[in-house]
Amino acid sequence: MMKTIDNLAVADKRVLVRADLNVPLEGGRVTDDGRIQAALPTLNTLLDRGAEVIVCSHLGRPKGAPDPKYSLAPVAGRLGDMLGRRVRLAADTVGPSARAAVSELRPGGVVMLENLRFNAAETSKDDVQRGLFADQLAELADQYVSDGFGAVHRKHASVYDVALRLPHAAGYLVKAEVDALGRLTANIRRPYVVALGGAKVADKFDAFGSLITAADRILVGGAMAFPFLVARGDKVGTSLLEASQVAAAADLLERAAPGQIELPSDVVVAAEPGGSGTVVPANAIPSDQMALDIGPQTAMRFAAALFPAQTVFWNGPMGMFEREPYAGGTLAVAQALLDGEAFTVVGGGDTGAAIRALGFAEDAFGYVSTGGGASLEFIQGKTLPGLAALEE
Ligand code: ADP
Numbered sequence: 241m242m243k244t245i246d247n248l249a250v251a252d253k254r255v256l257v258r259a260d261l262n263v264p265l266e267g268g269r270v271t272d273d274g275r276i277q278a279a280l281p282t283l284n285t286l287l288d289r290g291a292e293v294i295v296c297s298h299l300g301r302p303k304g305a306p307d308p309k310y311s312l313a314p315v316a317g318r319l320g321d322m323l324g325r326r327v328r329l330a331a332d333t334v335g336p337s338a339r340a341a342v343s344e345l346r347p348g349g350v351v352m353l354e355n356l357r358f359n360a361a362e363t364s365k366d367d368v369q370r371g372l373f374a375d376q377l378a379e380l381a382d383q384y385v386s387d388g389f390g391a392v393h394r395k396h397a398s399v400y401d402v403a404l405r406l407p408h409a410a411g412y413l414v415k416a417e418v419d420a421l422g423r424l425t426a427n428i429r430r431p432y433v434v435a436l437g438g439a440k441v442a443d444k445f446d447a448f449g450s451l452i453t454a455a456d457r458i459l460v461g462g463a464m465a466f467p468f469l470v471a472r473g474d475k476v477g478t479s480l481l482e483a484s485q486v487a488a489a490a491d492l493l494e495r496a497a498p499g500q501i502e503l504p505s506d507v508v509v510a511a512e513p514g515g516s517g518t519v520v521p522a523n524a525i526p527s528d529q530m531a532l533d534i535g536p537q538t539a540m541r542f543a544a545a546l547f548p549a550q551t552v553f554w555n556g557p558m559g560m561f562e563r564e565p566y567a568g569g570t571l572a573v574a575q576a577l578l579d580g581e582a583f584t585v586v587g588g589g590d591t592g593a594a595i596r597a598l599g600f601a602e603d604a605f606g607y608v609s610t611g612g613g614a615s616l617e618f619i620q621g622k623t624l625p626g627l628a629a630l631e632e
């Protein structure tokens with residue numbers, strides 16, 4: 241059993257909470273606050289119980305040094321609004337500003353440390369270097385709470401090493417993720433149908449391989465479909481193709497049972513993402529056009545395949561949903577999940593953002609995971625460093 245914050249006596253204690261507040265920003269504004277929302281239950285509970293809360297997170301991929309572009313300032317502002325309390329942002333992560341802010345904390349107060357990845361040691365492969373940074377993080381607090389599910393697959397100082405240095409527990413988000421994703425790893429109710437899309441193809445192919453063993457059917461859309469179409473002998477025009485993945489796609493097609501992998505039969509194409517689209521067969525994409533969504537016939541086939549499912553895992557939008565003409569496939573898959581009876585897990589940062597942007601209520605789905613890579617690794621049965629550290 242995983243210990244949660246309900247097993248920690250936190251009153252008057254300094255509690256370091258590793259959250260995943262890596263939200264999308266545009267012009268210094270938070271465009272989707274789903275991950276901040278997901279951190280609230282743990283933070284509110286700790287604050288109500290009289291803890292002195294120190295929140296830390298990474299944001300984007302700064303190069304191991306402070307970079308104002310990746311400051312957590314907009315996130316601290318939004319978190320403060322959502323908590324209805326002042327969130328004081330330190331100007332550094334473990335330096336003088338952080339130490340001063342923490343020393344002035346009172347029960348019910350919140351300090352946010354600046355972006356963890358302003359420190360090269362946070363993500364270092366060197367255990368000693370990471371350990372020294374974890375020592376500094378641990379010095380700020382009495383206890384450690386792991387609630388940044390989106391980062392638990394990383395062996396990073398704030399995720400792994402610091403848990404070994406302080407009394408620790410899982411936050412409610414990590415607990416909920418582990419419970420929901422656990423239903424995709426054991427005693428799976430069948431049929432189990434998986435829908436995979438999005439643009440990070442290489443990152444997801446490992447998971448694809450193990451899903452061939454676990455799932456009854458795999459529906460493929462988004463840019464994920466292009467290496468498969470090419471492997472099958474089709475041309476994909478100027479579509480976003482990860483050409484290095486064509487051989488891997490051919491291998492997956494070979495390993496899968498006949499009909500287990502379903503590819504788009506029609507797609508929406510345009511000369512560029514700005515234009516309005518035209519529907520063409522998936523094996524007839526014009527050489528000067530790119531496919532930006534699955535077509536209506538594919539959307540209907542996918543909906544029909546999802547309907548009898550008892551368990552569904554969906555990761556990756558079916559098209560460039562951010563633009564209205566190419567949101568149809570993603571909308572159709574989301575709607576099919578609501579119409580069916582399956583226990584549904586939606587994973588992936590952009591997939592979660594997509595259902596919110598398209599106006600669906602998150603709680604209409606069985607579970608919306610905040611972790612992209614982390615959820616994919618979890619359902620493969622891999623050991624995630626941030627979860628293993630909590631067992632110690
Ligand atoms: P997630 O974060 O849910 O794991 P990804 O990061 O893999 O998903 O991919 C999300 C992105 O994929 C979205 O920004 C979407 O616009 C893009 N995308 C999906 N289909 C296509 C396509 N056919 N062409 C270009 N981009 C696509």
Ligand code: MG
Nearest residue numbers: 588589590612
């Ligand atoms: Mg993404």
